[in-house]
Amino acid sequence: MSVDLRSDTVTRPTPGMRLAMAEAEVGDDVYREDPTVRALEEHAAGLLGHQAALFVPSGTMGNFCALRAGAPVGTEIIADTEAHIVTYELGGLAALGGVQTRTLTGLADTLELAAVEAQLRAFPGGGTYNMVRTSVLAVENTRARDGGLVWPLERLDALRAITSAAGVALHCDGARLWNAAVAQDIPPRRLGEMFSTLSVCLSKGLGAPVGSLVVGDTDHVERAREWRKRLGGGMRQAGVLAAAGLYALSHHVARLADDHRRAGELARTLAAAAPGRVDPERTETNMVLLDVPDAGAFAARAAADGVLVGAAGPAKVRIVTHLDVDDDAIAHAGKVLAPLLADLPAVAA
Ligand SMILES: *Cc1c(COP(=O)(O)O)cnc(C)c1O
DSSP states (O other): OOEEOSOTTOOOOOHHHHHHHHTOOOOOGGGTOOHHHHHHHHHHHHHTTOSEEEEESOHHHHHHHHHHHHSOTTOEEEEETTOHHHHSSTTHHHHTTOOEEEEETTTTTTSOHHHHHHHOOOOTTOOOSSSOOEEEEEEESSBGGGTSBOOOHHHHHHHHHHHHHHTOEEEEEETTHHHHHHHHTOOHHHHHTTOSEEEEESSSTTOOSSOEEEEEOHHHHHHHHHHHHHTTOOOSSTHHHHHHHHHHHHHSSTTHHHHHHHHHHHHHHHHHHSTTSOOGGGOOSSEEEEEOSOHHHHHHHHHHTTEEOEEEETTEEEEEOOTTOOHHHHHHHHHHHHHHHHTSOOOOO
């Protein structure tokens, strides 16, 4: 048995999803004539409590279009030091957008809100000729590099109040927003409405083969549409892809709870085998992080036994549950990984 737990991006479209794709009505979406793309955009906008949405090929492009549409050249976007937009998007905001990124450590948890507030420099009335202006504060929910942790609602609500008072837009990299909503048992709209813009993925836990959405008000999404085209992301008969996304939104959101339960079970199994190397309390959604001496070597040993895991850092292994792994697969992964972990030197208490 081989189990691929490297990422929730490895899922393949299910038979029902493929059928929806095959039957999709399509047209030229650059002419705005693809009815399935339009249906997906309207559905997603409504789900998240916004006026409009835009279908884009990837989360990276979604973040770029949403952020760049709200951040003029020479302004700054503030994000957490560990943010995907800072770490894993090839510096696109600087390379292609002429926008500076400034990072804050602990934005998601340890940093006092007053300290965050003190960093925002929007200058709504003008009045500076040399300080870079903050246009957007970006958060990520769930937090990919922190093992899928969910933002507490109170902290998000407080950030919303601070940013709107300061005249700074609030963006959410919601690649796994659906996981956050399911984990907190709240409608996605509750998480959508508080942001100026969002980028949400269909190709992670939801299991669609391709695609993300930019969500926001109509003007903002129109500007994002220009950026999408400028980047070469205008797609033609994209309804075959949008159909997968629509299918995923109706069939694969509630089941994320299964992924979360399985990740929790695996975390507890592994914590019992090797205390101190995994903290089940920090498995809130579909990820488990393991502290090991050498992540590459650990991943190679696991792969030799048929379990694929990711190296999230030199000493950090990441395991992700998803649509294509069931209870048997997780039980098997536990049987393979527990002895490998137990073989490592004990962690000092
Ligand atoms: C996956 C991911 C993205 C976007 O990724 P693409 O591979 O470009 O679709 C953005 N943010 C986070 C947090 C992600 O996990």
